[in-house]
Amino acid sequence: MEKNEIGATKKEPNYRGVKAMPFVISNCFSPLISDLFVLKRNETFEKLGTIGTSSNLLVYLTTVFRMKSITATNVVNIFNGTCNFGSLLGAFVSDTYIGRYKTIGIASISSFLGMLVLTLSAAFSKLHPPKCQSENCVGPSPGQLIFLYSGFVLLIIGASGIRPCNLAFGADQFDPNTDSGRRGTNSFFNWYYFTFTFAMMISLTGIVYVQSNVDWAIGLGIPTFLMFLSCTFFFIGTRLYVKVLPEGSPLTSIVQTLVVAFKKRKLGLPEHPWDSLFNHIPSDSINSKLAYTDQLKFLNKAAILTPEDDIASDGSPANPRKLCSLQQVEEVKCVIRVIPIWLAGIIYYIVLIQMQNYVVFQAMQSNRKLGNSNFKIPAATYQIFTMITLSIWIPIYDRIIVPFLRKITGKEEGITILQRVGIGILFGIITMIISALVEKHRRVLAETGHTLGLVERKGAISSMSGNWLIPQLVMAGLSEGFAIIGQVEFFYKQFPENMRSFGGSFLFCGFAMSNYLSSFLVSIVHKTTRVGETSNWLAEDLNKARLEYFYYLVAGLEVVNLGYFVVCAKWYKYKRNEGNTMDVAMGKIDLKKTCNLD
Secondary structure (H helix, E strand, O other): OEEOOOOOEEOOOOOOHHHOHHHHEOEOOHHHOOHHHOEOHHHHHHHHHOHHHHOOHHHHHHHOOOOOHHHHHHHHHHHHHHHHHHHHHHHHHHHHHHHHHHHHHHHHHHHHHHHHHHHHHHHOHHHOOOOOEOOEOOOOOHHHHHHHHHHHHHHHHHHHHHHHHHHHHHHOOOOOOOHHHHHHHHHHHHHHHHHHHHHHHHHHHHHHHHHHHHOHHHHHHHHHHHHHHHHHHHHHOHHHOOOOOOOOOHHHHHHHHHHHHHHOOOOOOOOOHHHHOOOOOOOOOOOOOEOOOOOOHHHHHHHOOOOOOOEOOOOOEOOOOOOOOHHHHHHHHHHHHHHHHHHHHHHHHHHHHHHHHHHHHHHHOOEOEOOOOOOEOOHHHHHHHHHHHHHHHHHHHHHHHHHHHHHHHOOOOOOOHHHHHHHHHHHHHHHHHHHHHHHHHHHHHHHOOOEEEEOOOOOEEEOOEHHHHHHHHHHHHHHHHHHHHHHHHHHHHHOOHHHHHHHHHHHHHHHHHHHHHHHHHHHHHHHHOOEOOOEOOOOOOHHHOOHHHHHHHHHHHHHHHHHHHHHHHHHOOOOOEHHHHHHHHOOOOOHHHOOOOO
């Protein structure tokens, strides 16, 4: 039990920690994962259905549905972008109305139905275009596209609910008031990503192989069945979960604070704001009391108590539209401070999107034979090297590197979260440079006659081994291991407790914006660049294109983005709880030197 400042008692939930993990990580392949990870089954099976399938979705759209590569790329980017952007709506519904548990349950069912529609689109010949007759290829009919896109809509609804809530729901199972609980939370972010990566490896090998070389209906039916298991396992664990109930719309509090601060903009701030400004925390609030910060001081005016402001009997403002608490102000500051870091993530994600899209096209026009055999590695399967890198790197980082760095820096995470993200962005730049060099080598071999046949509707297959793609994919895995996991932890920890679903949605909204931005960038480059009289940097036949120039362009954007990120990280101040407020007031802590990149 915990008492707040007015003596009211707040009931602590029965934290199950790792005991509840099996049913949240169950979305991640429960038969293969130990008890610690059962909590993530829902999201991993969801990702096997959406992200796992989208890894091969380009091949499905260009071969089965006969779309052009540029059209298929834009469809996949828009689909992924909408999945991610929808997470903001899912977070709003969760934090405001029904809570994370119900949101995940509804979304899981929707994901299952969406995968079922995709499976049917491949299983029945009338639901997709017929096979090409010589050079005459018939595209999809309007009815076939409507059926296909209805499956996408259901998958979008599922992703919108699962992605922002599942991470926060899993972390909710750990007690933040104990050392073991806090360390469990820190490791949870690493192992959460590890289990997802492990499931993706299975998707990119077994499932992608079945889809590309055996039968698309069977290949899509496997993740559909796994998504069905996901729903089952998730609901079985219902009685074990800590379920944080919604407190109403956190966006309302943000808007009220901004409006009140604007109305009181002409008032002067007191000399010691942490002693003078109005503050009140409801007895049933799930949010920890935040320490005062000296950034964004204009917002503090929302907490200035004037003679016109009335206080209710329970200590709360009688009119929230005229007076806000200092706690509300600090919560709004938490959200605003995150936005510049989030914007840097949008540019960074372009690297990962290119590794999902154009690496597939590179592989399709490379030598994919395994040794001297006739077995060809499916083009989308090469992305497994990113997953293998993550699967090896995450345990090493969590169990060896973090404890070692902890002894040197004295920080519980080894290095700060933003340092970790910054290293990931740097590795993203290196990924693009390596990708450009490899693509130039592949194209030169094709141009000089070192080819192994033709790819339908594209061009000659370069004699360059597909293994040349491995270095860029390994570097992309290291980049993701630093930047993405760092951002997952950053958004969860820096948002107030009642907005943690929104924190999760920020990551996916960044991906959404990046997907749209990437699609826009691809379209602009496709229309404005020229190679000869008929081709451009992103031509259908990569042998006639200059894909390496596009990679260099992205690398240049990332260099600028890294500089911007460093500036933002230097300015950023991490969220701190009230426990240290007295040290701040007594001058023991310099607010101007609070935990940045140093």
